[in-house]
Amino acid sequence: MGHWQGRTLFMTGGSRGIGREIALRFAREGANIVIAAKSDQPHARLPGTIHSVAEEVRAAGGQALPLAVDARDEAQLVEAIARAVEHFGGIDVLVNNAGFLGVTPIAATSTKHYDLMHALNTRSPLITMRECLPHLAASKGQVLNLCPPINLDPGWLGAFAPYTSTKYGMTLLSLGLAQEAKSQGIGVRTLWPATLIATAAVGLTAGDAGLAASRKPGIMADAAFELLDQRERFGDEVCWLDETVLRALGVQDFNHYANVPENAANIQRDFYIGTF
Numbered sequence: 434m435g436h437w438q439g440r441t442l443f444m445t446g447g448s449r450g451i452g453r454e455i456a457l458r459f460a461r462e463g464a465n466i467v468i469a470a471k472s473d474q475p476h477a478r479l480p481g482t483i484h485s486v487a488e489e490v491r492a493a494g495g496q497a498l499p500l501a502v503d504a505r506d507e508a509q510l511v512e513a514i515a516r517a518v519e520h521f522g523g524i525d526v527l528v529n530n531a532g533f534l535g536v537t538p539i540a541a542t543s544t545k546h547y548d549l550m551h552a553l554n555t556r557s558p559l560i561t562m563r564e565c566l567p568h569l570a571a572s573k574g575q576v577l578n579l580c581p582p583i584n585l586d587p588g589w590l591g592a593f594a595p596y597t598s599t600k601y602g603m604t605l606l607s608l609g610l611a612q613e614a615k616s617q618g619i620g621v622r623t624l625w626p627a628t629l630i631a632t633a634a635v636g637l638t639a640g641d642a643g644l645a646a647s648r649k650p651g652i653m654a655d656a657a658f659e660l661l662d663q664r665e666r667f668g669d670e671v672c673w674l675d676e677t678v679l680r681a682l683g684v685q686d687f688n689h690y691a692n693v694p695e696n697a698a699n700i701q702r703d704f705y706i707g708t709f
Contacts, residue, residue, distance in 0.1 A: 435462030435494065437662075440572075441521040443514060445504050445561060446531035448472035449481035450632035451579065454654035455528060456486060460495030462658075467517040467524075469510070470531065473501035479633050496521070504531040504557040505549075514564045524568040526661060529558040529578045529603070534634045535596040542595040554580075554599035555606070562610055566619070573618035575661055579653075580604045581625040581705040582672040588709020597705075604672065611671045622660055622667075626653055627676040628700045631692035646701040648690040655679065674706070 442459055446452040448470040456466045468483045468490075475482055483499035490497040498520050500513045517524060533553040535546060558578055569576065580603035589597065604623055611621035629635055629647040636644050656675035659682055660667055667673070667681070676687065691697035 435464070438463035439465070440525040441465040441467065441517065441523060442526040442528055443467040443517050443524050443561070443565065444469065444528040444530055445502070445510075445557060446470050447528075448483050448486055449479060450634070451626075451630060451650045451653045452528070452530035453481060453486050453489075454650040455530065455657045456490055456495075457493050458651075458654040458658045460490040460493035460497075462662075463494055465496040465498070465521045466490045467498045467500060467513070467521070469500045469502040469504070469513045469517075471501065471503050505552040507560050510557065510560050511564055514561065514568075518568055523572050524565055525572045525574045527561055527565045527569065527574070527576045528657070529561055529576070529580075531557060532579065532600075534638060536593045536638055537595065538592070539594055547595045547599075550596055550599045551602075554596075555602040558603050559606055562606065566614065566617075569614070569619045570617040575620040575622065575664065576607070576610065576614075577657060577661060578603055578607045578621075578623045579625065580607065580623050581703075582623070582674070584705040584707075586705075586708050589705055592704075592709060608671055611669075620664055621671060623672045624653065624657055624660060624678070625672075625674055625705070626703045627674040627706055628703050630703070643701070645693045645696050646699060647692045648687070648700055649692050652676075652679070652687065652690040 447456050447468040470483050472482045487497035487499040502509045502513045533550050535550050580600050583601050607623045631644050631647040652675050656678040660678050688697040
């Protein structure tokens with residue numbers, strides 16, 4: 434029985450990829466996992482639903498509450514948080530994992546497309562953080578937002594500014610909440626992969642070549658667990674990379690995380706890491 438027994442994570446997204454791996458990592462420690470995601474029914478091209486992940490969470494040793502939620506819908510988010518508290522008695526960790534990846538420059542980005550990025554990458558985290566605050570204050574809990582450190586390298590700014598603006602917006606909200614909620618005993622962190630991660634989004638945008646140059650989502654799950662589990666060890670720093678977290682704990686060899694083992698020496702750095 435893990436020492437997260439009885440503690441509850443509320444996660445947006447989570448039916449596949451990084452979110453699913455984080456859910457299963459905490460489930461192995463006995464946590465309760467609320468999977469608030471849109472994938473209620475199987476998709477022809479994308480694996481996983483809230484129900485399939487809930488079954489995996491239970492098999493791994495945790496408790497699960499799958500909730501069909503469109504993270505763009507404020508009312509659905511508010512209701513899901515209320516249901517989570519009613520079902521499990523509170524919230525100890527909020528994980529904002531839902532998001533939308535768009536790699537178009539301003540000239541090629543429609544308003545509809547930008548609205549989608551903004552709704553999922555910035556607006557939804559604001560709503561969930563606001564609505565979870567009373568519950569996190571009661572539990573002296575934590576927030577983990579999956580967003581990058583802010584890098585103002587001109588190359589990154591010029592690459593796909595609409596997406597960048599929404600993800601950096603999420604980071605700014607995180608930095609702000611860290612100050613705003615500090616007096617309530619709430620910890621706020623951001624986590625971002627140092628390399629590409631083999632997710633459906635990377636497969637759709639970068640194809641097989643991108644997946645071959647990626648690490649498995651498990652590295653993000655391991656880093657997320659350690660960052661939240663060893664809260665005091667990581668001090669007041671808000672923004673973290675998966676590699677940085679694990680290196681702080683003595684990990685030096687990351688080859689076992691390679692999505693294609695024979696390509697472990699050719700893993701590609703992620704967006705916003707270093708110069709463009």
